[in-house]
Amino acid sequence: MGEKVDEKETVFEAVEKHGVKFIGLWFTDILGRLKSVSISVSELEAAFAEGMGFDGSSIKGFARIDESDMLARPDPSTFHMVPWRPKKDAVARMFCDILQPDGSPYEGDPRYVLKRNLAQLQKEGYTFYVGPELEYFYLEDDKSLEVLDEGGYFDLMTLDAGSDIRRDTIVMLGAMGIKVEAGHHEVAPSQHEIDLRYTDALTMADQVMTYRIVVKEIAKQHGCYATFMPKPIFGANGSGMHVHQSLFKGERNAFFDPNEEYQLSDMSKRYIAGLLRHAPEITSVTNQWINSYKRLVPGYEAPAYITWARRNRSTLVRVPMYKPGKETATRVEFRSPDPACNPYLAFSVMLAAGLAGVNGKYELPTPTEKDVYLMSDEEREREGIETLPGSLIEAITLTEQSELVREALGEHTFRNFIMSKQVEWDRYRINVSEWELEEYLSVL
Numbered sequence: 001m002g003e004k005v006d007e008k009e010t011v012f013e014a015v016e017k018h019g020v021k022f023i024g025l026w027f028t029d030i031l032g033r034l035k036s037v038s039i040s041v042s043e044l045e046a047a048f049a050e051g052m053g054f055d056g057s058s059i060k061g062f063a064r065i066d067e068s069d070m071l072a073r074p075d076p077s078t079f080h081m082v083p084w085r086p087k088k089d090a091v092a093r094m095f096c097d098i099l100q101p102d103g104s105p106y107e108g109d110p111r112y113v114l115k116r117n118l119a120q121l122q123k124e125g126y127t128f129y130v131g132p133e134l135e136y137f138y139l140e141d142d143k144s145l146e147v148l149d150e151g152g153y154f155d156l157m158t159l160d161a162g163s164d165i166r167r168d169t170i171v172m173l174g175a176m177g178i179k180v181e182a183g184h185h186e187v188a189p190s191q192h193e194i195d196l197r198y199t200d201a202l203t204m205a206d207q208v209m210t211y212r213i214v215v216k217e218i219a220k221q222h223g224c225y226a227t228f229m230p231k232p233i234f235g236a237n238g239s240g241m242h243v244h245q246s247l248f249k250g251e252r253n254a255f256f257d258p259n260e261e262y263q264l265s266d267m268s269k270r271y272i273a274g275l276l277r278h279a280p281e282i283t284s285v286t287n288q289w290i291n292s293y294k295r296l297v298p299g300y301e302a303p304a305y306i307t308w309a310r311r312n313r314s315t316l317v318r319v320p321m322y323k324p325g326k327e328t329a330t331r332v333e334f335r336s337p338d339p340a341c342n343p344y345l346a347f348s349v350m351l352a353a354g355l356a357g358v359n360g361k362y363e364l365p366t367p368t369e370k371d372v373y374l375m376s377d378e379e380r381e382r383e384g385i386e387t388l389p390g391s392l393i394e395a396i397t398l399t400e401q402s403e404l405v406r407e408a409l410g411e412h413t414f415r416n417f418i419m420s421k422q423v424e425w426d427r428y429r430i431n432v433s434e435w436e437l438e439e440y441l442s443v444l
Contacts, residue, residue, distance in 0.1 A: 007076035008048055015041055015092065018081055024093040025052060025072045026139065026209070028110050030416055031288065032342025034209050036093075037072055047074055051099050053332055056106075071105060072096040072231055078206055083175040084217050095206045107412045117348045117408055121355070127248045128351055129183070131198030131331070132208060134339040135239035136215060136231055138165060138190045141384070142225045166192050169218045176414035178207050187191050188236035198244060198331075201347045208343040230287070230338035231294035238295030238302055241339040243350060244320075246331040256330040262310065262319060263330060269364040272308055272317050272332055274357020275350065276365070278338065279306050279316060281402035282312030282349040283388050284395035284421060285409075286337035290428045295338060298373045303335045306386045307368035314372045316388070336388060345409060345417070352408035393425045 014020070025037045025234055027360035039047055041379060046052070050070030074094035085091040098109035110162035113115045121128055140146035157299075163185070170180050186193045194215070196207055212228060216326035219226035247254040247267065287296060295302045299315075308317035318333045328431045332354075337346055356362075365384070372385060389395035395420060399405050 001284060003149065011076045011079045011094075013042070014079060014081075015044065018087075018090045020090045020092045022080075022091050023074070024045075024082065024091060025074050025096045026093050026160075027072055027096045027098055030108065030211060030339070030342070030413060031420065032110070032209075032344075032345070033404060034213060037096075045222040047072075048076065050103075056098075056108075059399060061199060064282040069101050071099040071101065071103075073099055074297060078099070080176045080210075083172055084214075084221070095209075100302075106364070107410045108416065110342055110413070111202070111205070113389060113409055113413055114202055114344040114348050116172050116410065117351055118201060119300075121247075121351070123251050126254065127349070129198045129202045129246050129248055130347060131196060131244040131342070132204065132337075132339075133193055133240075133242045133244075134208070134211060135186050135191060135193045135241070136189070136226050136228045136339060138143070138192065138240065139225045139227060140385050147233075156387055163217055165222045165224070166194065168222070169215055170194060172214050172218055173211060174208055182372070186237070186239075188233065191237065191239065191424070198246075203350070205343040205347055225440070228339040230292045231341055232291075239339055240295070240302055240333045240335065241334050241337045241341065243346075244331045244333050245339055245354070247348065248328075253330050255332065256327045258327075267358055268330070268332060269320075269398050270357040270360075270362050270366065271354035272319070272357070273362035273364040274354045274360070275332070275334055276357075277362060277406055278353035278356060278390055278402075279403055280395070282353050283336065283396045284392065284399040285349045285405065285417070286334075286341055286346045286409050286423065287395065288341055288417075289338075289394075291425060292338050293339070293389070293395070296300060296336065296388055296390075304387055305372040305380065306388065307372055308365070309367045309369050312367075312369050312371065315368060344412070348408045350404055350422075354405050356404055392421060392428075396421045396425065406418045 020041055022038050022040055025047065027035050029035055037052055038054055045053065051073035054072060056068045056069055056070035074096050075420055076094065078095040080093060082091045082093055095111065097105040097111060100106050118128060125291065138148045170183050173180055181195040181197045183194040216227045228239060229267065235301060254264060257265035260280050287293065296304050298304050303314065303316040305316065306317070307315040309315040310319050310321060312318070316336055318332065318335060320333060334350055368383065368385065372380065391400060400418055409417065
């Protein structure tokens with residue numbers, strides 16, 4: 001317990017040192033949208049002790065009217081100054097755990113869902129490390145698809161109008177304690193990527209939420225708009241969130257074995273097999289929007305087929321090549337998620353799928369080093385290559401039948417997530433699109 005007291009003390013010291021006036025208590029709704037309750041410093045002691053009350057019924061997927069009282073209790077280990085706010089009006093933030101009035105964890109809190117999944121792993125002495133690569137677009141504003149540049153992959157030139165914005169973003173992320181591996185221009189015009197240095201999954205889910213806010217905030221300061229929409233521009237690559245993942249036992253990477261083919265341990269092979277087998281039923285969580293499925297189509301670098309490989313970037317799972325002396329870097333890259341997902345739930349279902357493979361001793365199929373997009377339907381069928389769901393409703397239908405996802409998310413979140421997505425699909429289904437008008441109006 002001593003450690004928590006120290007963390008709280010550190011928070012109070014920082015508040016005094018920086019002259020903090022207000023603290024944002026951040027938490028996430030079921031769809032991964034960031035919420036915030038602002039408190040003054042005088043309420044901080046009470047917030048730590050009991051949590052701050054709020055109405056849960058107004059938060060997406062949280063609670064019904066008759067069970068709406070919720071408490072947001074800040075996690076002192078997540079304290080950080082909000083560096084884009086002026087120093088004279090110093091503001092800090094902490095992520096919160098959501099509690100019921102009796103102080104027990106609220107099962108509809110996505111952060112709790114991930115913590116619950118990680119607790120099982122910790123009992124066996126393992127830590128789940130993740131390193132996501134989030135892509136996004138800079139646009140002139142949120143009403144148009146006007147891009148800022150015509151740059152391409154890794155371009156560094158006047159074409160890359162976003163490089164200054166990206167640099168400022170990386171500096172700001174550093175100021176919030178988030179380590180960045182790399183930042184570069186992506187394939188599509190005005191598309192960018194900043195890769196976060198791997199860390200444990202809970203810290204990383206908090207960091208992903210922070211990252212999305214920082215990217216948008218800095219874009220706004222530069223007079224433009226950043227979007228994590230998976231496929232905003234027709235005919236251009238969509239934005240993905242490739243998630244590198246590994247399991248460590250203490251300092252030892254449980255995915256590495258120098259004596260095995262590809263230097264992959266039995267555990268990592270089974271983990272990959274789990275991801276592959278359960279990919280269809282977890283896709284509605286890793287790709288949770290109608291628009292997500294406009295990205296998961298052949299021809300635009302996003303995976304549509306359920307295969308794995310080492311060099312091949314058209315596959316769903318890639319194992320980056322082993323570098324001698326870099327045993328800790330052995331990892332598995334899951335390439336279908338997009339950056340608009342709820343990271344707490346996405347990390348939970350990926351872990352559940354991988355562990356199902358480990359515990360069930362799944363057999364890893366042979367890798368597919370050919371470009372799957374160039375194979376004929378017959379070839380794919382011969383090799384037993386299946387596809388990811390092609391639409392949100394297809395994905396949701398598979399999730400609805402999944403015991404694995406039900407267990408990973410818990411009954412409350414599982415039920416609310418599916419219900420919310422079915423409503424979204426119905427709203428989309430009755431909408432008459434521009435495409436339909438152009439295609440049919442003048443000929444039917």
